[in-house]
Amino acid sequence: MAITGDQRLLKRINRMALVRLVRGRPGLSRAELAADTGLTKSTVSLLVQELIDEGWLREEEVLVTGAIGRRPTPLRLDDRRLALIGAELGVGILAVVATNLAGEVIAKANQTVASELSANDTLSLLCQMLEDVVREVREADRVVLGVGVGTPGSVQESSGILAVAPNLGWRDIPVRDWILKSLHAAALGDIPVFVQNDADVAALGEVEFCSIGVGDPLLFLSLGVGVGAGVVVGGRLLLGRRGFAGEVGHIQLQSDGPTCSCGRRGCAEAFFGLQVMLNALQSAKLELLDVSRSEEFVQSLLRTAGQRLGVLMHNLWTTLDPGLIVLGGPSCKLGPSFIDAARETFQRLANEAGLEVPSVVQARYGELMIPVGAAALVLHKYLQPI
């Protein structure tokens, strides 16, 4: 871990420490920041002025109370001048949002795409959407800090190459460079582009915009056709050696369980992947013509699947000791039988050992969790300078 030698690094660390502090406790004054960081007041004033000039922080209005002496000016994140762009490069879906520093969506666009579309054609469509959104927020006088992209599969973080995405059927796609060149060719300048796995960016959306300072480690479970996890530990994504960490859909829950699409048996995804459940429901409905019996069967099937999800939550809790578990993805819409059964099983296993479970919440951004998370990836890269 080579460190650049001059003082720029320390300045960057200190600048971003100030932004993080103000974000966590809006209303802090320069004097309080100096006390909290150990920086001198003059250094804090200098850095805060820079951050105000660049659109990171703003001063709050102070009520004049008639009291004697100058009141310290409260600082907060400036949500009006910078923009983060986030994109979902998904299976059959492209979505782009722009958010402010607080994660509020200020522009969005989405379109479905044919799943047989080539990687090149899909990226061309995505770039067109990105260009439109970048122009829109710039017309509203915002400065674009960067573009984040969330995509299924395994991403090589340093290069922004999508290494393997089985559900897209792609391999070795240079997503970052493609978008960089495309934005440059559209005369939009050199906008930084960051690419990461979709469950990972969804986890960052929660960490950077919702649960600031809460729930470390944070475990985000993305529940859809694929089942994956994004884990943030000590403010950093847990990526693994090749970016494959969090492939928890292929944890074996039962050695003699059903065969999974990956070729193994008893994987979590083989029990409660969305397509697996839909297939089971469909065959059940076809067989059960009596509607009430069918409904009962459906609920029982969802409960059984949910119990397996509860075991997965338990196993990941045992491994990672998360402070917060967030559930997101389309399977969350399958209703209480599925999610409640998962929570109950998790709680029961913890009770059996006399242990307390952490909070389990639903993803804040629902259907936008990946594009908003991708916007959070941009913020994450700025706020984590080393």
Place this chain on the structure above:
Amino acid sequence: MAITGDQRLLKRINRMALVRLVRGRPGLSRAELAADTGLTKSTVSLLVQELIDEGWLREEEVLVTGAIGRRPTPLRLDDRRLALIGAELGVGILAVVATNLAGEVIAKANQTVASELSANDTLSLLCQMLEDVVREVREADRVVLGVGVGTPGSVQESSGILAVAPNLGWRDIPVRDWILKSLHAAALGDIPVFVQNDADVAALGEVEFCSIGVGDPLLFLSLGVGVGAGVVVGGRLLLGRRGFAGEVGHIQLQSDGPTCSCGRRGCAEAFFGLQVMLNALQSAKLELLDVSRSEEFVQSLLRTAGQRLGVLMHNLWTTLDPGLIVLGGPSCKLGPSFIDAARETFQRLANEAGLEVPSVVQARYGELMIPVGAAALVLHKYLQPI
């Protein structure tokens, strides 16, 4: 994450970056360090001189070759002047080692203790051993950098309090403060003391002394009566919200599996915890008077247990994507039936999905893995300044 404001932090970062660089590539010169870090040559010279004076680095002898010009002086870790003290505070066992910066054991002591001994009496015994070893290395003119302690259960890192240790039957024991006071009372001065979970320190022993720069994340599986994991990601221990991360002995491998000592069913430990396996072997031997049949039964039992270990390795690999898996602890001595079956099952599951497994190796320090790991904890604390 408040940052201290002055330049001391940057200096610490740079100093330890230099130590890490020289450790990873012995023989580096000051000029190469300057090139690698971006520090100026004069800063590097200043810091290297400090590190030499303090016993971290030393200059290698340079062969005089007759060539013209001054040769750059190669630098390496100084293994002769500093000492790290590590202790195992275990179930029925106390062990203390001193190592040099390279993890070579330069002094050791151990004793068994009655498991019914109180926490206070056990800590008194341990402190006596620590004092003896500290005196021994100081008599050999070494400077003691600190004392590390590895202990089963969950440790609150900031306070050094052993929060819960079911296998010791202890709760809320202020291990760090006890040792600090005891060393101080013995007129040994203020030696820094660090306490951490035993599987965690064992992982650090591998990271700091053996597999430097290799295998990130590193997953250390400690296989004994208890089954636990130490995980090092990006040079940091994965501890979890309350220090409970890595309790992987209680991952459920089979929902209808045997009941575990923790109260849950189908835990990894209920399949291949050492006591569970010994109990099963004993009852088998009692029943099977024919020796050859008995031997066959024993091997089959170990193989079945090993297959479950293989599933655990697979599930943790899927979650964490480690670059290296290290197996340690007394169960590793059960022979090839157990460990080979684990490796085979892991390999088979990976093959079924067309994936490559990471390297799986045995712990370098064998029976000393916890005390040497505890010594590594001290080095880890110095080398990781932020």
